[in-house]
Amino acid sequence: MNKKAPDNKGHFGVYGGRFVPETLMPALIELEAAYNKYKKDKTFVKDLTSLQKDYIGRPTPLYFAKRLSEALGGAKIYLKREDLCHTGAHKINNALAQALLAKKMGKSRIIAETGAGQHGVATATGAALVGLECEIYMGSEDIRRQSLNVFRMKLLGAKVTEVNVGSRTLKDAINEALRDWTTNVRDTHYVLGTVFGPHPYPVMVRDFQSVIGKEARQQILKAEGKLPDCLIACVGGGSNSIGLFYAFLQDNVRMIGVEAGGHGIESGEHAARFAGGSLGVFQGCKSYLLQNDDGNVLGTHSVSAGLDYASVGPEHCFLRDVKKIEYTYATDDEALKAFELLSKTEGIIPALESAHAVTEAVKTAPAMSKDSIIIVNLSGRGDKDVQEVARIKGIEL
Amino acid sequence: MSRITQAFNKLKKAGRKALIPYIMSGDPSLEDTKRFIADLDEAGADIIELGVPFSDPLADGPTIQRAHERALQRGTTLRKVLTFVREIRQTSQIPLILMTYYNPVFKFGIEAFVKEAVSAGVDGVIIPDLIPDEAEDFIKLARQHKLDTIFLLAPTSTPDRIKKVVKASTGFIYYVSITGITGAKLTVGDPMKDTLTSIKSNTDKPIAVGFGISNPEEAAEVAKLADGVIVGSAIVRLIAEGKDIKDFVRSIKESLELKG
Numbered sequence: 201m202n203k204k205a206p207d208n209k210g211h212f213g214v215y216g217g218r219f220v221p222e223t224l225m226p227a228l229i230e231l232e233a234a235y236n237k238y239k240k241d242k243t244f245v246k247d248l249t250s251l252q253k254d255y256i257g258r259p260t261p262l263y264f265a266k267r268l269s270e271a272l273g274g275a276k277i278y279l280k281r282e283d284l285c286h287t288g289a290h291k292i293n294n295a296l297a298q299a300l301l302a303k304k305m306g307k308s309r310i311i312a313e314t315g316a317g318q319h320g321v322a323t324a325t326g327a328a329l330v331g332l333e334c335e336i337y338m339g340s341e342d343i344r345r346q347s348l349n350v351f352r353m354k355l356l357g358a359k360v361t362e363v364n365v366g367s368r369t370l371k372d373a374i375n376e377a378l379r380d381w382t383t384n385v386r387d388t389h390y391v392l393g394t395v396f397g398p399h400p401y402p403v404m405v406r407d408f409q410s411v412i413g414k415e416a417r418q419q420i421l422k423a424e425g426k427l428p429d430c431l432i433a434c435v436g437g438g439s440n441s442i443g444l445f446y447a448f449l450q451d452n453v454r455m456i457g458v459e460a461g462g463h464g465i466e467s468g469e470h471a472a473r474f475a476g477g478s479l480g481v482f483q484g485c486k487s488y489l490l491q492n493d494d495g496n497v498l499g500t501h502s503v504s505a506g507l508d509y510a511s512v513g514p515e516h517c518f519l520r521d522v523k524k525i526e527y528t529y530a531t532d533d534e535a536l537k538a539f540e541l542l543s544k545t546e547g548i549i550p551a552l553e554s555a556h557a558v559t560e561a562v563k564t565a566p567a568m569s570k571d572s573i574i575i576v577n578l579s580g581r582g583d584k585d586v587q588e589v590a591r592i593k594g595i596e597l
Numbered sequence: 598m599s600r601i602t603q604a605f606n607k608l609k610k611a612g613r614k615a616l617i618p619y620i621m622s623g624d625p626s627l628e629d630t631k632r633f634i635a636d637l638d639e640a641g642a643d644i645i646e647l648g649v650p651f652s653d654p655l656a657d658g659p660t661i662q663r664a665h666e667r668a669l670q671r672g673t674t675l676r677k678v679l680t681f682v683r684e685i686r687q688t689s690q691i692p693l694i695l696m697t698y699y700n701p702v703f704k705f706g707i708e709a710f711v712k713e714a715v716s717a718g719v720d721g722v723i724i725p726d727l728i729p730d731e732a733e734d735f736i737k738l739a740r741q742h743k744l745d746t747i748f749l750l751a752p753t754s755t756p757d758r759i760k761k762v763v764k765a766s767t768g769f770i771y772y773v774s775i776t777g778i779t780g781a782k783l784t785v786g787d788p789m790k791d792t793l794t795s796i797k798s799n800t801d802k803p804i805a806v807g808f809g810i811s812n813p814e815e816a817a818e819v820a821k822l823a824d825g826v827i828v829g830s831a832i833v834r835l836i837a838e839g840k841d842i843k844d845f846v847r848s849i850k851e852s853l854e855l856k857g
Contacts, residue, residue, distance in 0.1 A: 209730060219699055219726045221656045223751035223776055225758055365662060366653065375655045382656070383777040385753060481700045481726075482653065494674040495704030496652035 205518055210399020213521060215514035216485050218398040220378070227385045232400040234305045239407065244304060248297055255329070256286045256296065258411065262419035262575070267545040268561075275429065275568035277561055279548070279578045280416045280444060289551065289580030290412060290440045291322035295391055297408040299326030302389035309333040309384065312391040313377040315342055315370035315436070316506035316553065317349025318580055319393030324358035326391070334358040337376040341368040342505045345588050367499045370509045374483050394437025395513035398484035402514055409443025416575055417447045424573060430454040430564065433577035434556040435527065436471070436506050438513035440579035449524060456564070457516060458556045460502030461529035469501035472529040473512045474520065480511070487514045503532035503592070504552035506580075530559035538562055539582065539589065551580030552589070600692040600720045601745050601768035604643050605803040605824060614853045615769075615825030616641060616816075617805055618832050618846055619696065621648035621664035623673025625836075627681050633836065636843045638691050641850035646723065646827065649678050649697035656698075656725040658780035660830040663837065675701045675710070679717045686718035694747065694768075696723040702735075711738040721745030721768045729765035736765055747771050750796060752788055759796055769803040769825060770796065774810065780830030783809030785818045793822050813852035820853045 205212040218228060238244040252258040261281045269277045282290035295312070302310050310332050314320030320336040327334035336353050340362050343350055353360050366372040374397075381390040395402045395409075420428050431448060433441035435457040445455045462470030470476060473488040480489030482497060490498040490510040502508040519525045530538070538558035543549045550558060554577070561576045568574070582589075590597050598606075608615050618637050622630050630647070637645055650668035654661065675697065682693060695714065702710050702724065714722065722744060727735070729748055739746045745768030750759060753776055763770060774789060775781050789806075796804055806819045807827030816826045828849055835842050 217731050218728060219731060220728070221725050221751070221773075222728055222749040222758065222762065223753050223773060225728060226753045226755050229755075365666075371653065375653055378655045379658075379778045383775075383781065385776055479703075481703050483655070484726075486703075489700070491700065491704065493704070494676070495701035496669065497700070 206399065206403060210402065212515045212518035215487050215517040216399060216402060218484065219481050219486065220398045220484050221382055223382050224385060228398055228400070234301060235400055235404050238301055238304055244300070248300060251296060252411065256292050257284060259415040259419070260284050262416055262423065264423070265546050268542060269565070271545050272562060272565040274565040274570065275572040275574045276570070277565055278420065278428070278573065278575045280412060280575055282412060282440065282577060282579045283548070283550065283554070283581035287322050287325050288583065289318040289322070290409060290443060291319040291393060292325060293411055293443070294393065294405050294408040294439060295319060295322035296326040296329065298389065298391040299323065299330050299332060302332060302391070303330045305389060307332070307387055307389040309335070309388045310391050311335045311337070311377050311380050311388055312393060313337050313370060313373035314393065315373070315508060316504065316551070317342065317346040317353070317584060318506060320358070320360070321349050321352050321356070323391045324353045324356035327358060328356050335380070336360050337363050337373040337380070339363045339368040339370060339373050342370065345505050346584055348587065349584050369500070369505070371483070371497065378483070394439040395442050395515060396437040396483065396485065396511065402485065405439050406442045406446060406515065409439050410446040412440065412443035412577065413445060413447030416444060420573065420575060427451055427453055428573040428575045429568065430456065430574045432456045432458065432557045432560045432564070432574060434458045434507060434553045434579060435512060435516060436509050436553065438516045440577050442513065442515060444575070444577040445525060455525045456560055457525055457527045458560045459527060459529040460504060460507035460556060461531040462501040464531055470529065471500040471502045471508050471510070473510070474527040475529055482511045485514050487511050487517050503535060504556065506551070506553040507556060528560060530556040534559045536589065536592065548578070549582035549586070550578055551582050552585045554579045599743060599745050599768060600690070601644060601694070604692050605769060608643060609824070614820040614823070615643040615805060616850050616853055617644045617646060617825050617827040618642050619646040619648060619827060619829035620832060620836065621650060621661065621668050622678045622681065623650065623668035623671050624664045624833070625667060626671055627673065627677065630681070631685065633842060634685060634689065637846055638689060640843045640846035642691065642846065644692040644694060646694045646696050646829070647678065649675050649695055649701060651698040651701055654698060656778055658778040658830060660780045660834050664833045675705055679713050682719055683717040692720045693718065694721040694723055695719050699724050699727045707735050708738055711742050711744055715742045715744050719744065721747050723747045723771060725749060729761050732765065749773050752776050752792055754792065756795070759799055763796065763800040763802065766802060769805050770800070771827070772796065772804050772806045772823065773808045774806050774819065775808050777808065779808050781809050783811070783815055785815065790822060813848045816849045817852040817855060826853060
């Protein structure tokens with residue numbers, strides 16, 4: 201493993217870096233300095249650890265999914281239950297930490313983009329908890345798909361601003377959040393929700409999410425007396441997956457990231473950046489990107505709003521190049537089947553994002569021996585998706 | 598010496614300020630853009646900025662975002678704009694700057710882009726999401742082929758950033774008058790004066806101010822502090838409304854000639 205990645209300007213090999221308007225550079229430099237200071241600050245670490253325990257509910261359980269494992273007839277499948285975090289997904293691990301950091305930095309306002317709404321809810325929650333003004337940008341297409349989360353953010357005191365340009369999804373919400381940040385950079389912190397964007401976000405968000413893997417590693421050693429054979433997580437921007445994988449990077453463990461295959465790669469309607477993309481520069485960093493020959497960013501499609509994004513975290517590209525992580529994809533149909541399978545076999549309704557990871561377990565587990573172990577990151581709960589799934593199935597609620 | 602530097606030198610000798618209008622290539626069509634360039638030239642533009650459309654223009658406000666969308670819908674690409682500039686050069690020698698985002702250039706290939714831009718007759722490039730720190734290769738190629746690289750400074754810029762951007766810029770330095778996006782509300786005040794003074798203490802390169810300058814009064818005020826004035830959204834808006842741009846640009850030009 202190359203431990204030099206990233207370099208001091210946020211480059212993971214050829215990926216990453218900082219591609220932003222000059223106006224934002226001082227803010228990024230300030231953020232990097234503040235993050236480097238507070239991650240070693242005893243009070244900050246103590247405050248964060250105590251909130252992780254008492255507020256988020258960490259450690260989250262590592263649950264042996266016995267009936268699912270039996271149904272698939274192969275490896276033992278464990279679920280890392282990030283769906284049991286306060287607000288229902290792993291997003292709170294990062295959002296709360298950044299809200300705390302923003303408060304320490306003396307900012308009065310935080311903003312964020314959201315796709316599925318989970319990061320928006322998590323940021324609004326963090327803002328309410330530490331006492332900051334909060335505005336969330338969300339594409340109108342996502343607002344339609346995730347109306348429940350929109351109302352939750354409003355209940356939490358956040359202003360939700362609809363983004364009606366471009367594809368009206370996550371990428372457009374990020375553009376708008378960046379425009380807001382460029383305008384209000386002096387008093388505002390941008391709580392980016394994934395391991396993407398300009399340095400230091402990919403590193404900082406990874407660190408805030410790495411608690412997932414640290415816990416899971418200890419938990420599996422306690423439960424099974426050995427490390428797992430395989431880790432599986434879905435990859436939108438890539439924060440829950442890197443959060444799980446990071447603590448295992450020095451181990452000999454197979455790791456699989458699952459992108460959104462949408463209607464299939466041939467259809468062109470997907471968000472599988474590794475299967476269908478090429479190197480590009482987008483929203484602050486260099487990475488794999490779904491783009492046309494002229495360098496314009498293509499529209500994406502996924503049944504899951506949280507995976508519906510044209511690019512992917514730069515560290516993922518790097519770890520793929522050094523063959524540490526494999527990447528595959530699951531289609532909408534496969535994810536919807538896994539959504540129902542987990543609900544019926546385990547009584548756990550997963551987020552559609554997490555259902556993509558479950559799909560890969562369904563494909564991988566049967567060929568593995570009964571004493572081998574898979575950990576699937578169950579990154580979020582599916583309550584937010586129930587309405588959309590009913591709509592897709594043509595059921596009127 | 599580049600066309601841009603020549604233009605600034607000539608203006609400086611005459612005690613005048615540069616008028617730098619921005620229009621979007623291919624909005625609503627490249628044929629119209631050709632006509633607008635002639636209009637701008639006639640109305641007294643000293644240098645013209647040609648936008649190249651991109652799907653995600655994150656430094657732009659709503660007016661120019663919509664221009665990007667319209668130009669893309671008409672099939673305008675970086676390649677087509679380069680061919681277009683080659684055509685323009687048959688009849689016009691006005692300094693031309695391309696303003697686009699980094700990904701279209703990166704996808705084109707930076708070496709191929711620099712060579713083709715220079716051979717087509719492009720004089721300089723502005724890429725708002727490319728900072729000097731990430732532009733080492735680009736700057737090297739641009740110097741080699743004599744393409745001006747114009748980087749941006751902002752009201753938030755620290756002394757360190759000013760030094761870095763001043764060093765990387767040729768032709769002129771683009772000072773973004775506001776913390777914000779194109780077309781936002783301008784305030785000319787002490788913070789702008791202070792930052793401009795600080796930039797000037799670092800360099801003799803010309804400084805042009807843009808973002809938010811929407812009328813002759815604002816242009817005149819900014820011109821007192823800088824070597825050039827960039828006007829974008831206000832012109833793009835007129836084009837979107839199908840209105841004439843010549844009179845407006847002429848009125849800005851006249852405001853720059855008034856001695857303060």
